[in-house]
Amino acid sequence: MNSSANSTMPIANRTVFFVSDGTGITAETFGHSVLTQFDMKFKQVRLPFIDTLDKAHEAVRKINEAFEKEGARPIVFSTLVKTDLAKVIFASKGMHMDLIQTFVSPLEQELGVKSTHTIGRSHNVADTEEYKNRIEAINFSLAHDDGQSDKNLSTADVILVGVSRSGKTPTSLYLAMQYGIKAANYPLIPEDFERGKLPSCLPAYKHKLFGLSILPERLSEIRNERRPGSKYASLENCRYEVNEAEALMRKEGIRWLSSTAKSIEEISTTILQEIKADVRIY
Amino acid sequence: MNSSANSTMPIANRTVFFVSDGTGITAETFGHSVLTQFDMKFKQVRLPFIDTLDKAHEAVRKINEAFEKEGARPIVFSTLVKTDLAKVIFASKGMHMDLIQTFVSPLEQELGVKSTHTIGRSHNVADTEEYKNRIEAINFSLAHDDGQSDKNLSTADVILVGVSRSGKTPTSLYLAMQYGIKAANYPLIPEDFERGKLPSCLPAYKHKLFGLSILPERLSEIRNERRPGSKYASLENCRYEVNEAEALMRKEGIRWLSSTAKSIEEISTTILQEIKADVRIY
Incomplete structure (x- = not known):
């Protein structure tokens, strides 16, 4: 969870959101890796455990609020497993980058099997x-x-x-x-x-x-x-x-x-x- | 770095590679998050610090070797910052999913600035x-x-x-x-x-x-x-x-x-x- 930002970098007038139906740790690692390619600091907000439609709508409200306040699209990094939750989030006014939605479907094709759409699997493993x-x-x-x-x-x-x-x-x-x-x-x-x-x-x-x-x-x-x-x-x-x-x-x-x-x-x-x-x- | 695989899952006859010009920690987190959506185990190989053309060609050799042995495309999760290294890796016989190449360029457009193409930034931060x-x-x-x-x-x-x-x-x-x-x-x-x-x-x-x-x-x-x-x-x-x-x-x-x-x-x-x-x- 590092970033190479230092105190002399400009702060972007953009909020970055990490949205996940699990802990958000993967979304954050993913987002940081992409953001460190830019010499800017960002205000970053973690929205973990977004696992119901109500919570998804609440997340959208927060993203849209940042849009209204800053006048620029918030950057949203997400790992959303359930298609219905992803649809709600993607309808926000943010710029969306989702790890699961981007890569799972090509991999389903490659492997010739369906994915399980199970939430929070990467960091919900206490019994393994x-x-x-x-x-x-x-x-x-x-x-x-x-x-x-x-x-x-x-x-x-x-x-x-x-x-x-x-x-x-x-x-x-x-x-x-x-x-x-x-x-x-x-x-x-x-x-x-x-x-x-x-x-x-x-x-x-x-x-x-x-x-x-x-x-x-x-x-x-x-x-x-x-x-x-x-x-x-x-x-x-x-x-x-x-x-x-x-x-x-x-x-x-x-x-x-x-x-x-x-x-x-x-x-x-x-x-x-x-x-x-x-x-x-x- | 978890996976929810358990001992009863079938082992896929596919090698998964995590390729990075840095530690590979982000590539691995990214890959695990995608792979846990499938009820399979995979042989997983970490190839960190691929930061020269020579090392990139050596990585390609390993990926192609797995392809020859298993008769199916290896799955390659990568975080490659330098375009020339990415080009070499992407020419392998694997199926490629790269975090940086996929998401940095749309973000450059959104932010209206160029990215720095600096290697290993997420986990090379000892002086911050x-x-x-x-x-x-x-x-x-x-x-x-x-x-x-x-x-x-x-x-x-x-x-x-x-x-x-x-x-x-x-x-x-x-x-x-x-x-x-x-x-x-x-x-x-x-x-x-x-x-x-x-x-x-x-x-x-x-x-x-x-x-x-x-x-x-x-x-x-x-x-x-x-x-x-x-x-x-x-x-x-x-x-x-x-x-x-x-x-x-x-x-x-x-x-x-x-x-x-x-x-x-x-x-x-x-x-x-x-x-x-x-x-x-x-």
């Missing part, structure tokens, strides 16, 4: 195996955050290592939440560098290790936000730790990437490719 | 204010998980309360990660029920409280996975705790929802509506 795996992975990643536990490391899909504040925790949680990947993480600390060895529970799982490194300058910035003026945050100490961590990872043959200018989404996607988790059936 | 807020929110939610800390509760956007294992932790993390919402969570425990009062740090923030409840039968199931046969997991105890928690929330005027059959995405979307975080500018 995949959803349970995601929740289990979140619990696993929390229990194995920051080297808290070395129990059950054999069931981890990946174990992230790196210096403190290199991005291990948010990446582990993202991998778990988004992909159901059981991601543990272990800090590399000065004691490890002095011994010149990985924490003792890790060598047995070397094939699961993946390193995050970071530019010392950026690391120092991040650590200074937490503990301003500390030795821990000093550029000199950050240089020492990053050098030692990279030397250790090189010596142990651990793959790593630099998290410096990367979002947790980009780091996670790269890790998925490395651990060959990019082919799935479901 | 919004991204920093998300990372800060994740750290906040972790530090305030399960009543660990009552420091800085004044800066929380929402404080979830409910009995142990009602879904507070994954929901807090999802709100933080996806929306940059600072979500603390506090368990309601037997000591609170005996006193008939909320934990002492909470009444000052009553307007930020949001409750999760759950059917005792489901709660007992979840707890039995963690601590089989314990009093904690017994149906009798779960009934007691849920009744008491609901009575306490009713007495204190706290809004709540039942998490029983809901995914963390659905719970989070409902909470966003309640705390009026569904209108944003960026």
